[in-house]
Amino acid sequence: MSISRGVPKRRSSSMTSRARLARWALSGPPLAFLAVFFLIPTLIMGLASFGWPGQEGGLSPLWYHDAAGWHFDLTLGNYRDIFTLKLFLALYLRSLGYALATTVCCLVGAYPLALVIARARARYRNLLLLLVIVPFWSNFLIRIYAWMIILGPQAALSRGVNAVLGLFGFGPTSLLFSPFAVLMGLVYVSLPFMILPLYANLEKHDPALLEAARDLGASAWACFWRVTFPLAVPGVIAGATLVFIPALGAFAVPDILGGTRGIMIGNVIEMEFLQARDWPFGAALSIMLTFLALGATGLAAWAARRGVKAYG
Amino acid sequence: MAKRGKAALYAAALAAYAFLYVPLVIVVLFSFSASRLGTQWAGFTLGWYVMLLHDADMLHAAWNSLVIALAASLAAIVFGTLAALATHKYRLRFLPVLVLAPLSTPDILQGVSLLVFFVLLNVSLGLRSIMLAHTSFCIAYVAIVVSSRLAGMDPSLVEAARDLGASPWKGFWLVTLPLLVPGILAGGLLAFTMSIDDFVITFFTAGAGTSTLPLRIYTMIKVAVTPEVNAVSTLLMALTLVLVISISRLAPQALKGMG
Numbered sequence: 078m079s080i081s082r083g084v085p086k087r088r089s090s091s092m093t094s095r096a097r098l099a100r101w102a103l104s105g106p107p108l109a110f111l112a113v114f115f116l117i118p119t120l121i122m123g124l125a126s127f128g129w130p131g132q133e134g135g136l137s138p139l140w141y142h143d144a145a146g147w148h149f150d151l152t153l154g155n156y157r158d159i160f161t162l163k164l165f166l167a168l169y170l171r172s173l174g175y176a177l178a179t180t181v182c183c184l185v186g187a188y189p190l191a192l193v194i195a196r197a198r199a200r201y202r203n204l205l206l207l208l209v210i211v212p213f214w215s216n217f218l219i220r221i222y223a224w225m226i227i228l229g230p231q232a233a234l235s236r237g238v239n240a241v242l243g244l245f246g247f248g249p250t251s252l253l254f255s256p257f258a259v260l261m262g263l264v265y266v267s268l269p270f271m272i273l274p275l276y277a278n279l280e281k282h283d284p285a286l287l288e289a290a291r292d293l294g295a296s297a298w299a300c301f302w303r304v305t306f307p308l309a310v311p312g313v314i315a316g317a318t319l320v321f322i323p324a325l326g327a328f329a330v331p332d333i334l335g336g337t338r339g340i341m342i343g344n345v346i347e348m349e350f351l352q353a354r355d356w357p358f359g360a361a362l363s364i365m366l367t368f369l370a371l372g373a374t375g376l377a378a379w380a381a382r383r384g385v386k387a388y389g
Numbered sequence: 390m391a392k393r394g395k396a397a398l399y400a401a402a403l404a405a406y407a408f409l410y411v412p413l414v415i416v417v418l419f420s421f422s423a424s425r426l427g428t429q430w431a432g433f434t435l436g437w438y439v440m441l442l443h444d445a446d447m448l449h450a451a452w453n454s455l456v457i458a459l460a461a462s463l464a465a466i467v468f469g470t471l472a473a474l475a476t477h478k479y480r481l482r483f484l485p486v487l488v489l490a491p492l493s494t495p496d497i498l499q500g501v502s503l504l505v506f507f508v509l510l511n512v513s514l515g516l517r518s519i520m521l522a523h524t525s526f527c528i529a530y531v532a533i534v535v536s537s538r539l540a541g542m543d544p545s546l547v548e549a550a551r552d553l554g555a556s557p558w559k560g561f562w563l564v565t566l567p568l569l570v571p572g573i574l575a576g577g578l579l580a581f582t583m584s585i586d587d588f589v590i591t592f593f594t595a596g597a598g599t600s601t602l603p604l605r606i607y608t609m610i611k612v613a614v615t616p617e618v619n620a621v622s623t624l625l626m627a628l629t630l631v632l633v634i635s636i637s638r639l640a641p642q643a644l645k646g647m648g
Binding site for chain 1 (some may be wrong): 394398399401402405406408409410411412413415416419467468469471472474475476478479481483484487488490491493494495496497498499501502503504505506508509521522524525528532557582586587588589593603606607610611614618622625626629630632633637
């Protein structure tokens with residue numbers, strides 16, 4: 078800044094072209110890479126969702142050229158199928174249900190832990206946080222696999238549950254390969270996503286506010302609902318978004334723990350691409366999933382703004 | 390009343406920690422169990438680890454994972470650092486959005502769209518396609534960590550170098566870059582961890598002939614669970630633990646910010 082002030086006008090124009098070059102040299106390579114390997118593939122998916130499947134699976138060409146000129150071979154049929162075949166609407170609803178249930182369970186499980194960490198002495202705080210982060214970084218598949226062991230038919234949990242069910246005259250049930258197993262898996266892999274933003278929010282609360290409320294005669298319960306929780310709303314919304322969106326598009330958890338009873342939209346997308354090889358329909362299912370996720374993000378942003386407004 | 394509330398709070402927090410750790414502890418314990426089922430305790434053995442050492446498929450998959458993670462994290466270091474510098478220096482709207490977008494896109498969408506992209510372009514699926522796919526989501530991790538390092542840097546250091554006659558290039562090379570090194574390393578390790586852990590995106594971009602450690606584990610889980618899975622899982626967890634501790638030493642803010 079201070080150097081360029083004394084530079085004559087004539088040189089400054091050559092400087093700006095050099096500055097422009099530097100700007101492109103920095104931003105160009107990452108821009109180009111992500112355009113090719115993220116943006117364009119995503120756009121192709123959007124286009125493919127209006128296409129027809131190829132004769133041997135995959136995608137038939139979206140346009141062709143002959144003597145009469147250019148022709149486009151597009152259809153809205155994939156989206157029509159999604160909206161008219163009850164099966165797929167039901168699958169989206171079911172996935173939304175799983176994602177919502179996961180978010181609620183994570184909130185209930187994460188809140189006390191986040192609060193305890195936020196109120197811990199400063200020198201223990203980093204250790205307590207690291208203890209949350211370590212299992213979170215261990216391999217995703219291993220974390221799901223662990224639940225296969227816990228919920229397996231030979232495990233103590235299953236035998237205990239079935240013994241209790243037997244007492245009431247119910248037949249044995251399988252915990253694994255069930256909606257329950259999917260929910261446990263989803264909550265397990267998502268819990269840290271709720272703990273960390275909640276902690277980041279709760280850590281900033283001023284303890285004087287709680288003391289003031291208590292001095293004015295508020296019960297512990299009233300302190301929580303009228304002081305702590307309203308202040309925590311932005312953290313809750315941040316965490317809910319981080320949990321909800323990946324849970325909505327989950328593929329590995331229902332694939333490994335769900336069996337046929339716990340299928341989600343992510344599994345159907347995988348089947349369309351790798352087994353049925355109907356790419357356009359799979360693409361349409363994926364685009365719908367993206368819109369649902371974007372809708373949820375928009376809703377969360379809107380709620381966050383309202384929440385902030387309502388509680389100042 | 391308040392005391393009881395506090396006890397309940399601590400109990401709930403402890404339960405949450407238990408929920409996080411018990412499943413992983415079970416996997417580690419069973420990796421030393423002599424039972425063939427892999428889900429029951431039947432005395433101590435190191436047999437599954439020995440078996441692992443002789444499993445050629447598994448070793449090959451581990452080697453692939455290592456090569457992919459190295460290539461992807463090195464590429465991500467270059468692209469991510471450039472992106473962080475560009476967003477720090479200039480007011481850019483599009484680049485930061487594009488860099489972070491892969492993090493908020495469901496894995497499965499990234500996986501299938503890259504699959505379609507590679508197949509349409511006749512790129513054969515294998516090591517190369519996995520490396521490219523991993524780089525695309527690893528860039529964000531490096532960019533985030535390096536950005537936070539840049540934001541915390543004292544701008545007067547570079548200005549001082551310039552006032553003392555250093556060219557912009559020299560100022561960057563001698564002042565900015567050395568200060569960024571811990572951030573770049575931490576970001577690179579983070580990218581390495583994410584790459585070696587990735588299952589879903591790899592699953593769609595690997596094709597038929599190539600396997601990585603997570604893909605191999607997936608096959609074992611789906612086809613026939615043997616206690617070998619427990620052993621390889623335990624080793625992978627130990628590796629991740631070392632990586633995470635290194636990252637937290639290099640850039641304490643990196644992990645917390647990531648969420």
